[in-house]
Amino acid sequence: MIPRFLAVLxxxxxxxxxxxxxxxxxxxxxxxxxxxxxxxxxxxxxYFRTGTGEWVHFGPRILGIGSIAAxxxxxxxxxxxxxxxxxxxxxxxRTWRQTTGWEVVDVRAIAFDPLNPRxxxxxxxxxxxxxxxxxxxxxxxxxxxxxxxxxxxxxxHAVTGRVLIGxxxxxxxxxxAARSWQRVASSPDTTIxxxxxxxxxxxxxxxxxxxxxxxxxRDGGATWTQTDPASATANLYAAALSxxxxxxxxxxxxxxxxxxxxxxxASWADRSAGLPAKHVFVLAFDPDVKGRLWASVFEEGxxxxxxxxxxxxxxxxxxxxxxxxxxxxxxxx
Amino acid sequence: MLPRFHLLQAALRLVLTVAACGWLAxxxxxxxxxTARGFQExxxxxxxxxxxxxxxxxxxxxxFIDVAAAMQRGENLTAARARLTALNEPRPTGNMFWMYxxxxxxxxxxxxxxxxxxxxxxxxxxxxxxxxxxxxNHWVMYYASLYLAAQHYGDTGLERWFNGRSAAENMAExxxxxxxxxxxxxxxxxxxxxxxxxxxxxxxxxxxxxxWAEDAAFRQQARMMxxxxxxxxxxxxxxxxxxxxxSRVYPRQLLQPARVTAxxxxxxxFGLGDYQQNAQSVLLALSGYTPxxxxxxxxRDTAARPYENxxxxxxxxxxxxxxxxxxxxxxxxTVPVYKYSYVDRDFxxxxxxxxxxxxxxxxxxNLRWRVDEPLDASNTFFAVQPYSSPHExxxxxxxxxxxxxxxxxxxxxxxxxxxxxxxGSPYEQVFQHGPALIGLYDIPADSRFPHVTALFSRDTExxxxxxxxxxxxxxxxxxxxxxxxxxxxxxxxxxTGLLGGGAGGWISNGFLEWGSxxxxxxxxxxxxxxxxxxxxxxxxDSYAAFQxxxxxxxxxxxxxxAAEVTFTALDGSVLxxxxxxxxxxNGEPLDYAGWPLFESPxxxxxxxxxxxxxxxxxxxxxxxxxxxxxxxxxxxx
Numbered sequence: 018m019i020p021r022f023l024a025v026l027x028x029x030x031x032x033x034x035x036x037x038x039x040x041x042x043x044x045x046x047x048x049x050x051x052x053x054x055x056x057x058x059x060x061x062x063x064y065f066r067t068g069t070g071e072w073v074h075f076g077p078r079i080l081g082i083g084s085i086a087a088x089x090x091x092x093x094x095x096x097x098x099x100x101x102x103x104x105x106x107x108x109x110x111r112t113w114r115q116t117t118g119w120e121v122v123d124v125r126a127i128a129f130d131p132l133n134p135r136x137x138x139x140x141x142x143x144x145x146x147x148x149x150x151x152x153x154x155x156x157x158x159x160x161x162x163x164x165x166x167x168x169x170x171x172x173x174h175a176v177t178g179r180v181l182i183g184x185x186x187x188x189x190x191x192x193x194a195a196r197s198w199q200r201v202a203s204s205p206d207t208t209i210x211x212x213x214x215x216x217x218x219x220x221x222x223x224x225x226x227x228x229x230x231x232x233x234x235r236d237g238g239a240t241w242t243q244t245d246p247a248s249a250t251a252n253l254y255a256a257a258l259s260x261x262x263x264x265x266x267x268x269x270x271x272x273x274x275x276x277x278x279x280x281x282x283a284s285w286a287d288r289s290a291g292l293p294a295k296h297v298f299v300l301a302f303d304p305d306v307k308g309r310l311w312a313s314v315f316e317e318g319x320x321x322x323x324x325x326x327x328x329x330x331x332x333x334x335x336x337x338x339x340x341x342x343x344x345x346x347x348x349x350x
Numbered sequence: 351m352l353p354r355f356h357l358l359q360a361a362l363r364l365v366l367t368v369a370a371c372g373w374l375a376x377x378x379x380x381x382x383x384x385t386a387r388g389f390q391e392x393x394x395x396x397x398x399x400x401x402x403x404x405x406x407x408x409x410x411x412x413x414f415i416d417v418a419a420a421m422q423r424g425e426n427l428t429a430a431r432a433r434l435t436a437l438n439e440p441r442p443t444g445n446m447f448w449m450y451x452x453x454x455x456x457x458x459x460x461x462x463x464x465x466x467x468x469x470x471x472x473x474x475x476x477x478x479x480x481x482x483x484x485x486x487n488h489w490v491m492y493y494a495s496l497y498l499a500a501q502h503y504g505d506t507g508l509e510r511w512f513n514g515r516s517a518a519e520n521m522a523e524x525x526x527x528x529x530x531x532x533x534x535x536x537x538x539x540x541x542x543x544x545x546x547x548x549x550x551x552x553x554x555x556x557x558x559x560x561x562w563a564e565d566a567a568f569r570q571q572a573r574m575m576x577x578x579x580x581x582x583x584x585x586x587x588x589x590x591x592x593x594x595x596x597s598r599v600y601p602r603q604l605l606q607p608a609r610v611t612a613x614x615x616x617x618x619x620f621g622l623g624d625y626q627q628n629a630q631s632v633l634l635a636l637s638g639y640t641p642x643x644x645x646x647x648x649x650r651d652t653a654a655r656p657y658e659n660x661x662x663x664x665x666x667x668x669x670x671x672x673x674x675x676x677x678x679x680x681x682x683x684t685v686p687v688y689k690y691s692y693v694d695r696d697f698x699x700x701x702x703x704x705x706x707x708x709x710x711x712x713x714x715x716n717l718r719w720r721v722d723e724p725l726d727a728s729n730t731f732f733a734v735q736p737y738s739s740p741h742e743x744x745x746x747x748x749x750x751x752x753x754x755x756x757x758x759x760x761x762x763x764x765x766x767x768x769x770x771x772x773x774g775s776p777y778e779q780v781f782q783h784g785p786a787l788i789g790l791y792d793i794p795a796d797s798r799f800p801h802v803t804a805l806f807s808r809d810t811e812x813x814x815x816x817x818x819x820x821x822x823x824x825x826x827x828x829x830x831x832x833x834x835x836x837x838x839x840x841x842x843x844x845x846t847g848l849l850g851g852g853a854g855g856w857i858s859n860g861f862l863e864w865g866s867x868x869x870x871x872x873x874x875x876x877x878x879x880x881x882x883x884x885x886x887x888x889x890x891d892s893y894a895a896f897q898x899x900x901x902x903x904x905x906x907x908x909x910x911x912a913a914e915v916t917f918t919a920l921d922g923s924v925l926x927x928x929x930x931x932x933x934x935x936n937g938e939p940l941d942y943a944g945w946p947l948f949e950s951p952x953x954x955x956x957x958x959x960x961x962x963x964x965x966x967x968x969x970x971x972x973x974x975x976x977x978x979x980x981x982x983x984x985x986x987x
Contacts, residue, residue, distance in 0.1 A: 049757065054855030056761035057445075077512075080445075080481040081748065100748065101482045104513075114514030119493065119527035122482075123669070123748045142669045142748045144681060157681070165681065166670040185670045208670070210750075227751055252751055271752035296752070315753065338753070 039305040040344035041092065042066040043075070045082050050316040050336030063097060064334065072333050077104060077113055083125040084341040088134045088151065090349040096152045098124035098139060105152050117155050121146060126170045126341070132177035136194050140167035145182050147195040161198035162189060171212040173237065175219035181238045183209025188224065190238055203240045205229040210253060216260035216304070221281075223266055225253030231268045233282050245285040248273045255300035261307050265325070269297030275312055277326050288326025293317040301342035313339025353457070353561030353638035385646045388621050393635040395625070396618060397423065400632045404429035409436040414451030415629040415636075422458040422636055434467050438474060445480040446488050449495035450554055454633055456502050457562045472510070475499060479512040484747065486541045486666065487551035490531060494555030494572075497524035501564055525568065528559070532575055536960045536975045538679055539947060542708070543663035543687060544582065546592035546603055550611035550630035552579055561637030567978055573639065574973045574980060580619060580641055581964055583612060584649040585659050585952050586691050586700060590616030590623030591729075593718040594691040594700025597663070598711040601764060601849060601857060604732075604771050605807065606864040608724035620649040624725050642982075644964055644971045648952045651966065652695040658784070659700075659950040662957060663687035665707045671745040688945050690782050696720045696827035696886045699785050703942075704778035706737075709746040710762050712774035715787060717884055719828040721809075728807035728868065731823070731830060733880060735775035735791055736799040738766045742774070763854025768799045769845045769870070781933040781940070785884040786919035790929040792912060793876055801874040804832055805843060808867035812893060821871065822897050824887065829896040833881040835909050838873030845870070877909040877929070881917050 047061035062082050064072040076085075081100025088094035093109040102117030103124055117124075123142035129151075130136035139146040139155070144165035147158040159165060162184060169183035178194040181201075188204035191197060208227040215221035222234040224241065230249040232241045243249060248268065255269035264281040267288075274289025275297055289295045296315035303309035303321070311321045311332060319332035319339065400419035404412040409432040417437070420430035434455060442448045452471060455463070482492050500521035508516045515523070535541075542548050556579070559572030586594045592612035603610045614628035619641045664684040668676060672683035687707045691700030701715030716732035743754030755766055764770040777793045793800045806813060806823060814822040821832045844850045849858040849865055858865070873880075883900050890896040904918040914928035927933035933940055947955035948962060955962040960975040972981040 049760075052757075052760050054761065054763070054857070056757075077479040079479050081484075100484065112509075112514060114508065118523050119489075119530075123484075125748070143667075159681065164670065164672075254750060298750070 038347040040346045042303070043085050043341075043343045043345065044072065044299075044313070044319065044334060044337070044339060045084050045098075045341040045343070046313070046334060046337035046339050047080070047082075048336050049338040058338070059336075066333070070333065076106070076110055079104075081123065082340070084127055085343050085345075086127045086129055086137070087343075087345040088129050089131045089346075090134070092345045092348055094151065095345075096127050096129075096137065098127040100124070103127065103139060103146075103152060103155065116153055117146075120157075121155060125168045127152075128170050128172040128180075130172045130177055130180075130194070131174040136172075136178065138170050138172055138180050138182070138195050140170040140182055142166055142168065145170065145195060145198075149194075158191075158195040158198075160196065161191075161200075163200070166208070168208065168210055169212045171214055171222070171238075173219070174214060174216075175237065179237075181212055181222070183212050183224065188212070188238065188241065201238060201241065203242070205232060205241070205243070211256045213256045213258050215258040215263050217258070218263035221258060221263055223256045223258055223268070225256040225268055225270065227252050231256065231276075244282040245276060245278070247285060247287075248276055254298045255312070257300040257302050257310065259302045259308075260304050261302070265302075267300045267302075267310060267326070269300045269312060271296050271315075273297070275300065275310075275326050277310075279325065288322070290327075291322075291329040292320055299339040299342050301344065304344050304346070311342055313337065313342065315339075353636070385643050386640065389619065389640060389646075392618050392621065392625075396627065396632045396635045399627050400629075401425050404433055406432075409433045413437075413629055414455055415632050418451070418454035418458040419632060419636060421455060421460065421462040424462055427462055430462075431464050431467060434463075435470070438467075438470055442474050442478045442480070446483055446491040446495060448478075449480050449499070450491045450558060451629075451633075453495045453498045453502070453558055454554075454636065457498060457558065458636060472503070475503070476510050476512055486531070487548050489527065490552055491555045493524040493527045494559050496520050497528065498558055498562055500524065501562075529571070532571060532975065533960070534679060535575070536578065536947075536955075536962070537958050538677075538684070539661070539663035539687065540579075540582075541597070541664055541666050541684070543597045543661075544586065544592065544594060544689070545596050545598040546607065546610040546612040547600060548598050548611075549579065549583065549592070549615065550628070553611075553615065554630050554633050557634045557637035557639055560639050570978055570980075571975070574975060574978070576639055577642055577645070577964075577971075577973055577980075578962060580615075580645055581648070581953060581962065582661070582948070583615070584620070584645050585948075585950050586661075586693065586698065587612070587616060587622070587649065588693075588698045588718050588720055589724060590620070591718055591724060592616075593693075593698035593716070594659075595687075595689050595702035595715055596711075596713040597666075597687075597708040599713045599772050600711065601771060602860070602864050604713065604730065604805075605728050605843075605868060606726065607718065607730055608727060609864075613724070616649070620646045622649060624723075626725075642964075642971055642980075644966050644969055644982075647966045647969075648964070651952075654951055656692060656694040656785075657951045659689075659691040659693055660946060660948070661689040661691075662945050662947045663689060663702075663707075666709060666746050668745050669748065671741055686942070686945070688942055692782070692785050692884075693950075694785070694886055696888070697785075697884060699782065699787060699882075699884050701780050701782040701787055704775065704780040704789070706742055706745065706774040706776050708774055709742060710758060710765055710774075711772045713772055714774065714778060714780055715782065715789070717828070717830060717882070719826050721826055726864075728809045728864075729825065730807055731805065731810065731832075732771075733789055733802055733804040733832075733882075734771055734773050735778045735793065735802050736768055736770050736773045737775040737777070738770075738773070738798060742776075763857050764848055766798075767846055767848045768801070769803070769841075769843065769848065771803065771805055771843065779927070779929055779933075781925070781927045783923055783925050783935045784919060784921055786917065786921075786923070786925060787882040787884075788879065788915050788917065788925055788927045788933070789882075790879040790913040790915065790927055791875075791877065792929045793878065795876060800876070801838075801872050802834075802878050802880070804834070804871040804873075804880065806869050806871065808869075814897065816897065816901065818901050820897075820900055822893070822900070824893050824896075827887050828884060829887055829890065829893060830882065830884045831897070831900040832871070833883075833905065834871065834873045835877075835879040835881075835907050835913060835915070836873045836875040838871050841870050841872050843868040843870050875909060877911070877913040879907070879909070879913040879915060879929075881905065881907075881915055883920060885920055
């Protein structure tokens with residue numbers, strides 16, 4: 018955590034980012050709890066969490082915002098995944114520009130290639146996209162896909178140009194920056210809802226699926242096996258891997274709540290007690306607070322736990338339907 | 351500001367070939383002049399009423415469209431300006447439902463629009479980010495408005511626009527989408543087809559373009575699309591009521607079908623039905639669009655009835671679970687919708703083939719009969735297999751499996767209710783020939799609502815449950831017979847009390863007036879179905895004679911392994927259908943593969959042709975979307 022005096026200096030601009038500055042914590046949500054007799058949420062979009070724990074709306078107020086991504090090393094360069102396409106800012110959110118045309122709809126997830134940030138990938142519900150100019154322009158990336166629906170995308174941070182995408186009928190992999198896709202044979206034939214890669218061990222990947230529970234890969238996504246038999250038929254919308262310890266992982270879903278493994282997936286435990294409902298859509302480990310896990314509970318809000326889900330604390334964003342949590346590290350100096 | 355006189359432009363493009371028959375052309379033109387006068391009078395009434403809605407000293411009443419009307423005519427301007435200011439505070443809402451009426455104001459405002467409001471609107475086009483929405487009508491409204499806004503604000507840079515794109519970029523994108531939509535619609539059919547309410551959401555953006563697009567070719571395209579949509583409506587309406595299968599319809603529109611935008615448009619365009627003040631009709635009136643006279647002749651021609659009308663439409667794009675019967679258009683999946691209507695002067699029986707053809711609000715088939723006072727009439731009969739599921743929701747919407755049903759029901763309140771009356775069903779197969787119809791069902795045991803509901807409105811009279819198994823009913827000029835394959839029970843409509851209890855806000859407003867007093871015949875079975883036979887009362891000496899005739903019709907059916915029916919209709923045709931198989935008439939399977947975009951005595955369009963030939967008598971009015979040309983000819987008698 019940043020000492021208070023430093024936080025004040027940051028806030029006043031007296032200091033620029035340095036190694037001790039925490040990542041900025043963004044949440045993509047729709048405020049649906051108060052939505053009655055309407056097809057439109059009362060609010061939606063990206064929020065970020067201030068040092069005092071408040072959530073502040075950020076960026077355009079448009080519908081169907083699924084996620085946000087920042088260029089590695091350049092947090093001023095942001096891309097929003099939305100129902101209206103990809104929305105880009107190169108000045109930290111002061112101005113925004115829609116960089117996709119009418120052909121691009123319902124973007125759910127977006128990822129920079131960590132090793133080559135000019136390559137960006139997006140999962141849309143009508144098929145994936147790729148960009149070779151850091152999100153300024155986009156091309157369809159459908160070659161090799163049997164079905165076009167995609168919901169989650171992962172740019173391998175160990176191998177440039179390697180991308181995995183969660184489709185309607187399993188996981189697809191590309192080794193040529195999404196120019197072509199090959200289905201990963203051992204992945205389940207169902208909609209892949211979330212794909213994450215470990216920051217601690219790059220070959221460790223975790224997937225949440227529709228009706229087929231959680232799946233693990235220990236070889237960078239080449240092969241997958243089901244884990245956690247207790248949630249084997251659940252819809253798991255959330256998956257998270259600790260950036261500090263590869264053996265710690267979490268999945269979450271509808272009626273499944275939060276499930277934690279501390280032994281690399283060998284065993285799992287329900288850690289939902291203390292949450293207002295077992296309807297979990299997003300999970301993320303805080304990169305700056307070791308052991309802190311964030312959970313987004315449908316229309317209840319965000320909650321965090323510093324003891325791997327044994328107890329939970331109110332983290333705000335009440336009434337929100339969460340789609341993603343994103344931690345954006347400060348600029349490299 | 352008055353709209354561009356696109357008719358003048360159109361006239362330049364109109365190749366009018368009057369072939370030989372001067373008497374015919376003259377007669378037609380004389381009738382056309384009278385029709386035009388009637389249209390003009392109705393148009394002026396709508397506009398005058400809109401202007402009068404605005405009250406000086408009370409800026410809380412009136413709509414953007416009322417303001418636009420006042421601006422165009424230079425009347426009631428103080429009230430209009432005050433109302434416009436109020437409508438945009440504290441900030442805009444409604445996305446494309448803000449965009450299009452605001453464009454109506456800007457395009458009609460001219461010098462009448464005060465500087466403060468003009469500046470405020472320019473500010474909002476920069477500061478308010480309207481979402482594109484998620485339905486086709488949203489997109490057409492969004493992009494038509496964006497196109498005209500870009501035209502209105504001229505050569506402005508990206509800093510002036512909510513989406514960080516310049517006026518030129520916005521205009522190019524908008525036109526690209528709109529032309530794509532027009533191409534798909536005129537090639538494989540409209541997605542949100544034939545909705546009596548949502549027709550207005552297509553008419554307004556097209557009217558804006560037809561009235562105010564500066565590019566003559568694009569203005570012409572919009573005008574042709576209006577002609578196309580109004581033809582689509584004209585051949586399937588009954589005294590202004592949009593009949594036949596609908597993609598989307600709300601509970602009130604199901605039970606009081608004349609109180610809807612389509613009927614309001616029918617009154618404005620063709621003088622059919624009763625006057626209804628309707629903002630979308632007002633906007634059409636302001637646009638300067640005048641329907642080609644041939645459409646009025648078709649809409650009012652009862653002598654040509656009865657006739658068969660076939661149309662090809664498509665489902666909303668399916669993002670997943672597209673199914674084996676899906677076709678690909680570009681990179682989007684859809685399923686063809688085969689519409690068939692039997693259009694009599696006293697009734698229309700119209701249907702689609704069943705299935706999940708539209709999310710949530712589909713009406714697969716209905717019978718509508720002529721009434722003298724349509725506004726409060728419940729002149730309708732139909733059946734539905736109520737279905738709701740995350741499978742359907744996630745097929746069409748970008749929501750998650752476990753929340754999609756709940757979220758749909760936040761706005762379409764009865765979506766997950768067993769007594770709902772609008773629904774597509776994957777377990778349904780419908781087949782119609784003339785005034786006879788067969789519905790078959792294969793409903794899994796674990797289906798959420800395993801029943802079939804037939805709605806007998808409060809306007810039906812002398813309902814007879816005959817020992818033969820037929821249920822007879824009559825109303826006004828029609829007799830109809832309904833033969834459930836599995837016996838059911840009578841229930842009041844809204845038997846859950848959902849809408850009657852006020853759920854859904856505006857959806858259930860006034861329910862006691864329009865929603866009470868109807869009843870349903872509800873049949874529950876794994877394999878189920880029904881047969882419907884309709885006839886005009888004029889064809890029989892009495893109601894009893896109709897019943898006797900239907901009773902005598904050969905009918906065999908089974909619900910053992912699958913629902914199947916063989917039925918000889920009143921006209922002697924033998925209809926055979928078995929669930930899951932292609933039905934046949936007199937042994938000939940239906941030719942779904944050859945189903946045309948349009949086919950009736952009043953018009954033909956081949957699939958993929960982008961050409962619609964509208965016919966009335968010797969008159970031919972051709973819309974050629976490939977070349978953006980209207981051609982009118984009169985053939986030799």
